[in-house]
Amino acid sequence: MADPFVAPDGSVDVTKVMEALRERIRRRGADLPVDQVVARRLEALADEAELGPDVLGPLLRGERGWNLDPDYPLKTHRSGPAAWFVVGLKKLARPFVRFYTDPIVARQAQINLYLLRVVETLLEETTRLQRAAAERKDAP
Amino acid sequence: MRLAFVVQRYGLEVAGGAELHCRWIAERMAARHHVEIFTTTALDHTLWTAGYPAGTSTVGGLPVHRFGLARARDPRALAALSSRVFAQAHTRDDEEAWVRANGPESPELVAAVATARERFDAFFFFSYRYYHSYFGVPAAGRKAILVPTAEEDDAIELGVFAELFRKPRAIAFNTVEERALIARVTGGTAAPGDVVGCGLSLADAGTAPPARERFGLRDPYLLYLGRIEPNKGCATLFAYFRKWLEEQSPAVDLVLAGKAAMEIPEHRRIRALGFVSEAEKVALLSACQALVMPSPYESLSLVLLEAWRMGVPVLANGRCRVLRGQCERSGGGLAYRGYEEFAASADALLGDPGLRAALGRQGRAYVESEYSWERVVGRLEGLIGA
Numbered sequence: 001m002a003d004p005f006v007a008p009d010g011s012v013d014v015t016k017v018m019e020a021l022r023e024r025i026r027r028r029g030a031d032l033p034v035d036q037v038v039a040r041r042l043e044a045l046a047d048e049a050e051l052g053p054d055v056l057g058p059l060l061r062g063e064r065g066w067n068l069d070p071d072y073p074l075k076t077h078r079s080g081p082a083a084w085f086v087v088g089l090k091k092l093a094r095p096f097v098r099f100y101t102d103p104i105v106a107r108q109a110q111i112n113l114y115l116l117r118v119v120e121t122l123l124e125e126t127t128r129l130q131r132a133a134a135e136r137k138d139a140p
Numbered sequence: 141m142r143l144a145f146v147v148q149r150y151g152l153e154v155a156g157g158a159e160l161h162c163r164w165i166a167e168r169m170a171a172r173h174h175v176e177i178f179t180t181t182a183l184d185h186t187l188w189t190a191g192y193p194a195g196t197s198t199v200g201g202l203p204v205h206r207f208g209l210a211r212a213r214d215p216r217a218l219a220a221l222s223s224r225v226f227a228q229a230h231t232r233d234d235e236e237a238w239v240r241a242n243g244p245e246s247p248e249l250v251a252a253v254a255t256a257r258e259r260f261d262a263f264f265f266f267s268y269r270y271y272h273s274y275f276g277v278p279a280a281g282r283k284a285i286l287v288p289t290a291e292e293d294d295a296i297e298l299g300v301f302a303e304l305f306r307k308p309r310a311i312a313f314n315t316v317e318e319r320a321l322i323a324r325v326t327g328g329t330a331a332p333g334d335v336v337g338c339g340l341s342l343a344d345a346g347t348a349p350p351a352r353e354r355f356g357l358r359d360p361y362l363l364y365l366g367r368i369e370p371n372k373g374c375a376t377l378f379a380y381f382r383k384w385l386e387e388q389s390p391a392v393d394l395v396l397a398g399k400a401a402m403e404i405p406e407h408r409r410i411r412a413l414g415f416v417s418e419a420e421k422v423a424l425l426s427a428c429q430a431l432v433m434p435s436p437y438e439s440l441s442l443v444l445l446e447a448w449r450m451g452v453p454v455l456a457n458g459r460c461r462v463l464r465g466q467c468e469r470s471g472g473g474l475a476y477r478g479y480e481e482f483a484a485s486a487d488a489l490l491g492d493p494g495l496r497a498a499l500g501r502q503g504r505a506y507v508e509s510e511y512s513w514e515r516v517v518g519r520l521e522g523l524i525g526a
Binding site: 011 | 216376436458459467468471472473474475476478479480481484485488492494495498499501502
């Protein structure tokens with residue numbers, strides 16, 4: 001059987017190979033349920049925004065833990081007893097800092113969840129519309 | 141002619157990036173010209189800690205003048221300045237402060253360039269983003285030739301670098317994408333230049349035992365060569381590779397050869413070999429199914445050219461304009477965007493030996509025609525006379 005990508009003279013057009021692979025991906029997507037297509041598109045968008053897998057996984061699974069964490073890490077560049085002392089001081093100060101920062105973080109977290117829901121809904125709707133348009137186009 | 145090469149680090153221990161690029165070109169140019177190297181005492185590229193003594197020594201038969209550092213890099217200070225200059229309103233002084241903080245800060249090196257100006261016909265400065273180029277190019281005046289090794293990252297957008305790109309006599313670009321990038325940030329007012337690239341100096345694999353025996357590699361493998369770090373796209377590569385294994389269970393390993401600067405996931409199909417010799421690298425390349433290059437920022441990618449030189453196909457991150465351009469011009473690799481294209485391209489490569497062979501053949505022909513040493517040296521000599 002002839003190689004699907006290699007021309008009879010032994011050459012390969014890599015742009016055409018990638019076009020063919022993208023077409024395969026698109027066709028495979030046409031058979032998937034809408035929610036899976038939405039998950040894949042969200043994944044691709046997050047990937048483009050360079051959201052790491054540690055953030056992306058919980059987000060796509062719908063875990064609330066992906067959202068903003070009001071607890072911030074306590075670090076110091078010092079070492080030895082000075083480090084213990086500085087981190088201890090920061091630990092003591094943190095509840096007071098959070099008294100001011102928690103409401104802001106909570107509000108941002110709400111906005112994030114709202115925007116995620118909006119994007120998911122839009123993706124669901126566009127996927128359904130694209131399918132309906134494709135069916136109409138293919139109809140005799 | 142008398143030529144000086146100015147670079148942030150220099151030595152046989154520095155096995156990649158612009159430093160290796162500089163060493164290869166300096167050694168080749170030395171066959172026809174008098175060549176000397178001006179560099180710092182730094183060995184470590186993250187903190188610029190000194191690893192060589194100051195003074196003059198010989199590396200590969202060339203005199204190397206190493207100059208001391210005013211200070212090591214302070215990552216906290218650099219991070220604070222980076223936040224300011226890359227994301228907030230800032231001044232030109234802030235940008236110069238960023239260049240100093242980025243280092244390697246060696247006023248002695250810049251002073252030595254200024255003093256040696258009359259002794260040389262041209263000074264080649266490698267990597268635009270570092271202290272030695274930013275302050276050294278003006279010190280060399282019209283004898284400066286800049287090899288920017290620029291990538292599409294935040295630093296290229298700084299105004300001080302647009303000024304720098306106007307100062308040298310000429311610029312030696314690595315690719316047409318790099319030339320377009322610098323034309324954009326300077327509004328088309330950069331110094332004149334040419335796309336030069338780099339030739340290749342591959343070690344003889346015959347001195348190393350076959351890679352499969354040496355490293356116990358039984359299954360076919362995709363090879364990653366270079367520093368293992370998130371900036372090189374490795375975190376994304378690991379995520380893609382593991383997902384691909386979960387979804388399709390291909391009998392293929394991901395073999396990593398290079399120094400790790402991040403945690404490598406524990407997985408029986410991910411094999412980290414650590415730093416390997418040049419001969420081992422060639423042996424690994426000759427036995428792999430394909431080289432994988434996930435970096436989002438590249439100005440040339442010598443390993444890509446090395447793979448093609450050996451007839452090995454490439455699977456590259458298509459979001460990097462340079463890698464995509466190189467794959468399309470050479471016809472030697474598939475450039476993916478996102479996980480689904482990565483998985484589809486890897487499947488196509490692994491399942492189709494004819495495709496692998498054709499891509500490897502095309503890649504080799506491209507490197508032989510575009511990156512031969514004769515061509516590279518000829519273009520560099522053309523820039524000196526520009």
